[in-house]
Amino acid sequence: MTQYLTLEFTAMVTGFALMIIGLWGLLTRKNLIKIVIGFAIFDTGLNISIISMSYLKNRTAPIIDKSIDASNTINLFVDPIPQALVLTSIVIGVGVTALMLAYVLRMFREKKSLDINSYTDLKW
Amino acid sequence: MVDKILIAAGILMILGIFLSLYRFIKGPDVSNRVISFDVMTVISVSVIALIAHFAGRIIYLDVALVYALLSFVSVVVIARYIERGL
Amino acid sequence: MIKNGLIFLVLVGFTVILSGLLINFHGSEQLNPLAGHYVQNGASEVGAANLVTAVVVTYRGFDTLGEVTILFITAAIVGFFLKARKEDENRERSLRKTSEILSTASTLLVPTIFMLGVYIFMNGHLTPGGGFQGGAVIATGMVMIIMSRPEVKFDHGIIAWIESTSGVGYVIIGVLGIFLAAGFLDNHVLPIGKFGTILSAGVIPLIYVLIGLKVGSELTNIIGSLKETQNEL
Amino acid sequence: MEGIKIAGAIITLVGAIFIFLGGLGLVRMPDLFNRIQAGTKASTLGTILSLIGLAMVNEGWIWKLLIIIVFVLITNPVSSNMIARAAHHRGEKLTGQTLTDMLEEETDNSKEMEDEL
Amino acid sequence: MMNMILALSFELIILVLAIIAIHNKSLKIAIIATGVIGLFASVLYLLLAAPDVAMTEASIGSGLTTIIFFYVLNKIRKTND
Amino acid sequence: MNIRNIVNLFVLLFLIWLMLTGTLEPVSIAVGLLLAAGLSIAFGKNSMVFGKLRFTPKMFYYTFLYLVVFGWELIKSNFKVALLVINPKLPINPGIIKVKTKLKSPMGRMILANSVTLTPGTLTIDIIGDTFYIHWIDVKTLDPEEAGREIIGKFEKYLEVIYG
Numbered sequence: 163m164t165q166y167l168t169l170e171f172t173a174m175v176t177g178f179a180l181m182i183i184g185l186w187g188l189l190t191r192k193n194l195i196k197i198v199i200g201f202a203i204f205d206t207g208l209n210i211s212i213i214s215m216s217y218l219k220n221r222t223a224p225i226i227d228k229s230i231d232a233s234n235t236i237n238l239f240v241d242p243i244p245q246a247l248v249l250t251s252i253v254i255g256v257g258v259t260a261l262m263l264a265y266v267l268r269m270f271r272e273k274k275s276l277d278i279n280s281y282t283d284l285k286w
Numbered sequence: 287m288v289d290k291i292l293i294a295a296g297i298l299m300i301l302g303i304f305l306s307l308y309r310f311i312k313g314p315d316v317s318n319r320v321i322s323f324d325v326m327t328v329i330s331v332s333v334i335a336l337i338a339h340f341a342g343r344i345i346y347l348d349v350a351l352v353y354a355l356l357s358f359v360s361v362v363v364i365a366r367y368i369e370r371g372l
Numbered sequence: 373m374i375k376n377g378l379i380f381l382v383l384v385g386f387t388v389i390l391s392g393l394l395i396n397f398h399g400s401e402q403l404n405p406l407a408g409h410y411v412q413n414g415a416s417e418v419g420a421a422n423l424v425t426a427v428v429v430t431y432r433g434f435d436t437l438g439e440v441t442i443l444f445i446t447a448a449i450v451g452f453f454l455k456a457r458k459e460d461e462n463r464e465r466s467l468r469k470t471s472e473i474l475s476t477a478s479t480l481l482v483p484t485i486f487m488l489g490v491y492i493f494m495n496g497h498l499t500p501g502g503g504f505q506g507g508a509v510i511a512t513g514m515v516m517i518i519m520s521r522p523e524v525k526f527d528h529g530i531i532a533w534i535e536s537t538s539g540v541g542y543v544i545i546g547v548l549g550i551f552l553a554a555g556f557l558d559n560h561v562l563p564i565g566k567f568g569t570i571l572s573a574g575v576i577p578l579i580y581v582l583i584g585l586k587v588g589s590e591l592t593n594i595i596g597s598l599k600e601t602q603n604e605l
Numbered sequence: 606m607e608g609i610k611i612a613g614a615i616i617t618l619v620g621a622i623f624i625f626l627g628g629l630g631l632v633r634m635p636d637l638f639n640r641i642q643a644g645t646k647a648s649t650l651g652t653i654l655s656l657i658g659l660a661m662v663n664e665g666w667i668w669k670l671l672i673i674i675v676f677v678l679i680t681n682p683v684s685s686n687m688i689a690r691a692a693h694h695r696g697e698k699l700t701g702q703t704l705t706d707m708l709e710e711e712t713d714n715s716k717e718m719e720d721e722l
Numbered sequence: 723m724m725n726m727i728l729a730l731s732f733e734l735i736i737l738v739l740a741i742i743a744i745h746n747k748s749l750k751i752a753i754i755a756t757g758v759i760g761l762f763a764s765v766l767y768l769l770l771a772a773p774d775v776a777m778t779e780a781s782i783g784s785g786l787t788t789i790i791f792f793y794v795l796n797k798i799r800k801t802n803d
Numbered sequence: 804m805n806i807r808n809i810v811n812l813f814v815l816l817f818l819i820w821l822m823l824t825g826t827l828e829p830v831s832i833a834v835g836l837l838l839a840a841g842l843s844i845a846f847g848k849n850s851m852v853f854g855k856l857r858f859t860p861k862m863f864y865y866t867f868l869y870l871v872v873f874g875w876e877l878i879k880s881n882f883k884v885a886l887l888v889i890n891p892k893l894p895i896n897p898g899i900i901k902v903k904t905k906l907k908s909p910m911g912r913m914i915l916a917n918s919v920t921l922t923p924g925t926l927t928i929d930i931i932g933d934t935f936y937i938h939w940i941d942v943k944t945l946d947p948e949e950a951g952r953e954i955i956g957k958f959e960k961y962l963e964v965i966y967g
Contacts, residue, residue, distance in 0.1 A: 169729050173770060174397055176733040178390040180740055180759075185386060187744035189379045195795070196744070199752050202787060203740050206763050209779070213770050218400065222341060223771045224423035225500060226415055229342055235415070239423065240771045241407040242414075246427040248775050250439045252783045253504050253587070257446035259787055260594050263794045264450045267601070270798050288662060291614035293724050295621035295655065300731045302621075302648065305628030307735055309640070310758070311742065316750050317637055317692040321644060323758055324684055325631055328648045329624050330765055331677065332655040333728065335670065336617075337768055339659055340724050345499050347669045349768060349776045351676065352492070352509065353761065355485060356785030358680040359512050360757055362474065362519050362687055363789050367750075369468050369691035372522075372796045424774045471690055472930045476913040477683045483846045484676075487816050490838055491823045492777075500773035508781035515789055570824075570831045591786060598793040623881065630888040638926060638938045639897055643888050646923035650881045668822045682920035682927075689928045689938065699897075 173214035180207025194266045194276050198259060205255045209248045216244035289340075296336050302329050320364050327357035419564040419573040420497035428502065429576050430558065437542065440586060444539065447590040454601035470520055478520035485513040493584035497573045503580040507587025514592045518599065526596040535589040538582040545575055545582070613661025620654030623647050636699055637692050645685045652677060729769050732762050753791045760784025809847035813839050862965050869961040876922050876957065884923035884940070898942040901934050902951035904959065911966035918958050925954055 166172075180203055187200030217240055224239040226232055266276075273280050303326055310322040331350045338346035366372045403411060410427060418426040428436055492499075493506030517524060549558035565572035630643025653674050660670040736759055743755035760783045767776035820835035887895065906912050916927040919937060926938040937954060944950050 167726070169725060169770065171397065172729060172733055173766060174394060176736060176766075178394060179737055181390070182383060182387055183737070183740045183744060186379075186383055189382065191744070193749070195749055195791075196752065199743055199756055199791075202756055203743060203759065206759060206779075206783065209775070209783075210763060210766065213767055213772050213775060215397075216772070217770045218403070221771060222343065223345070223500070223773050224411060225343075225345055225498075225773070226421040226423075227343070227345060227498075229344070232415065236403065236408055236412050239403075239411050241403055242410060242423045242427050243407055245424045245772045245775050246432060248772075249424065249428060249502075249504065249778050250436065252775070252778045254439060254442055256591075256782050256787055256790070257443045260450055260598075260790050261446050263790060264453045264598075267794060267797060268453050276798070288610050288614045291611070291618050292662075295614075295618045296724055296728065298618075298621035298625045299655075300728065302624040302628035302651075303731070303735065305625075305632050306644070307738065309631045309644075310755075311738070316748070316754070317688060317695070318640065319751055319754055320688055321637065321640055321685075322631065323754055324681075324688070325627060325644045325648050326758065327761060328645065328652050328677065328681065329628075330761065331673065332620065332624065332652045334765060334768060335656055335659050335673075337725075337728065337765070339663060341771075343773075344663075344666055344669065346768060346773055347666070347673065348492070348499050348501060349764070349773055349780060350673055351488065351669075352505065352777050353764065353780045354673065354676055354680065355488065355509065356512060356781050357761060358684050359515055359519075360785050360788045361684040363515065363792050364750075364754065365684070365687035365691040366470075366519060367792050367796055368688075369694045372792065422774070468694065471687065472909070473683055473686050473913055473916050473927070476909045477679065477917075480910075481679065483812060483816055483842055484819060486842055486846075487819050487838070488823070490842070491820065494834065494838075495824070500777050502774065505774075505777045505781050508778075508786055512781070512785060569828060570834055595786075595790065595793065598790060598797070601797060623885065626885045626888050630884070633888060633893060634895075635893075636897075638899075638928075639895060639940060642923055642926055642938070642940050643884055646921065646926075647881060647885060647888075649921065650877060650923075668825050672819065672822045678921070679917070682917040686916065686920055686927055689926060693928055699899075 168219070170214045170217040170219075173217070174211050177207045177209075177211030177214060180204070180210065183207075192278050194269065194278060195263075197278070198262050198266065201262065202255070202259055205251075205259075209251060209255075212244050212248050212251075216241040292336060292339065296333070299329055299333050299336070303333075316364075316368060320361060320368075324357070324361050327353065415567065418576070419567060420576055421567070422497055422500065422502075424500075425497050425502055425576065425580075429579055433546070433579075434556070436583070437546065440539070440542070440583060443587065443590050444535070447593045450594050451597045454597045470522065475520045478516055482513055482516050482520075485509060485516060489513060489584070489588070493580045494570065494577060496580040497576045498570070503583025504587055506580070506584040507589075508591060510584065510588035511591035511595065514588075515595060518595075525600070526592065528593070528596065531589045531593055531596070535586055535593070538586040538589075542579060542582045542586070545579060549575075610662050613658040615658070616661065617655040617658030620651040620656075620658060623651030623654060625651075627651060638689060638699070641685050641689055645681060649677060649681045725769055729766065732766050732769075736762050736766070749795060753788060753795070756791075757784050757788035760787065805847070809843050812847050813843040816842055865961050865964045869958070869965065872957060872961065873918055873921075880922045880924045887940070896941045897938065898945075899928065899936055899938050900942065900945060900947070900950050901936050902947050902955060903933055904935055904951075904955060906959065906962060906966070908966040911962045914966075915955060915958055915962055919955060 184200045184204030184207055187203065188197055191197055191200060221238055221240045224242040226235065230238060269281065270276060306322045306325045310319050313319045313322060331354050334350040334353065335347065410431060411423060414423045414426040418430050420426040489506045489509035492501035492509055493503050496502035546556050550556055553560035560574050562574045564574055571577065627644050627647035630647060631640050634640045634643050656670045656674050660667045739755045739759050743752045743759065746752050760779055764776040764779040764784065767779060816839040817835055820839060824831050904912065904915065906915060916930060916935065919925050919927050924940045927935055928938055929936045943953065
């Protein structure tokens, strides 16, 4: 039991649960903006699970300052590579969200409706 | 000794966040939820400072500064939306 | 009905895949070899105290260039889709006025916010900051200006000029790295300097200033086009 | 030295108690304006006290904590004022115990506006 | 131990808010809930020793996303004045 | 273009830079001076509120007095509202009243409104002309004069000296 009660494991569970909740919203909601919100939640869950993979027990952030012994960094720091990855992923995420919202506005201009069932032009 | 007192303080802050979460779930309309959002972020600033103390890193405090600033601007945008000024 | 069943099946399948991943997840005790190399030699090779910055700007600098390009394309598409509305003065006048407290406080807050943004991207190699965060803070300052004076219009020409100039500057610094140092986007174009001071780590502060200006102007552009597009309904 | 640290920790604890009372006020008060009064104000003082306490516990953190305190002191009243103003403009219901509303007379256009979004 | 308590509470809060964000009928409430998820996720990143990511999430993922959502919502709401 | 305006903004921004970096290295100070100069020239002409400040010894003395009074009021009224919250009967008596202010400068009015908002028990809702509309959790009087003395009188006399 106690082996599962660690910071990285619970954060991983949270990230996966957020991904499932986001997917649920993405698939079941009818409102276009709700679908974009589901996407944003999915994105956050994904980022949380990647970061929880980079965490190592009892270590600290990879930034050298006065409170850190600079010769022993390999035993003090967590993994910096997933952090750099997620940093860029968040910025891309906001760009994609803005793009989706611009599409939503454009679609709304055509049909004056936010319900996804009224867009049947390409449905088969 | 110091750390024990600070752990008690942290638990009280978490309870405060849970109480405002109750208001967020219950709150009859949007304005009440925005108030709850505001209170949660103000409490979180001191939680971040507490985390910085337990980690022993001064650099974490920069995050608290950005956090306070961005939530303030979000609240102002939401308020302007509510009063139709956006 | 069939559709709901399919959605349920997709969610259950996703849950099964994720729980399979979760069971095999063990927190590791040691850094893997690549991360170990970055952590051990990052400070001496690059000269940046913040190793995440070292990875973002130098070791994986090419990815960052691509990412900034993606953000630029996104801002361009948003601006293309949302054309500016026709001039209707009536709507501007029907908006509720800003409160006096906000407009007075913003004269105090806006310079402070800009100073904070500049601090964040100038100190990206020493503190948890950098171009992306600083750019977002600068865009927030622009939002604050709109909030306090709704009638203000951004000059898209100046924003586009800042954006393209900083983008070109970023690429030029990268190309200079080929001639003056070991390769594209190498940071030894300028001397490394004393570890832990503001003007150290080669060209990392310069690159982060350029990224900050570029990201800030792109996000400002997105918000500006969302503000100035026509009202539906 | 140790005494100053313990005093700082106790100040942080007092701040945490104020934060908790702010949350309690947010739950118990009957309408929006009273919730702002009890909630955001108490938690602002609580945050300031706990940051001061942490500045006493960790030497060398004072300047950065001080700038956070100044920032919270400037921004927090502005944001709660904005929410209160917007809600009053929308025609937020006041609690039955309210004695008087002198702003109601000034704003004649405080019609109830419904929107379904 | 403190970190564990804080992390568990924030994870619980994030999950509750995610369910509110998907389940609630009102779009405004869903957007505010998404913003709060971003803010608490940034505290969680800080607990997982990633201050850079925490700062990015607080500034971009939470703040600017909320602002963009509200601008879009402002464009498509029914104006009755 | 007001020179005093730009200089005041420059001093403010440079102090913020010093507090943020927390070092006294010459290079850092030089960078901070450059940045503060650039930003204050860029924003100086839009924000006319700083030009009113005059740095005299009297002003510093009154600022100090104001901070002491404000801190004392903050703590006192916080305890009052905290006792209200934990009281099971919740004996509140709220209402929105109006008070008139004598202050003219925008900065002084903003600081007055923020001080009123920060002390629990009173909350500025709107400012129309010279009138502050204040939500008071425990209304004692409906008369604007008396309410003004009760709520803003203690702050106003210091701010009047500081901001003229």
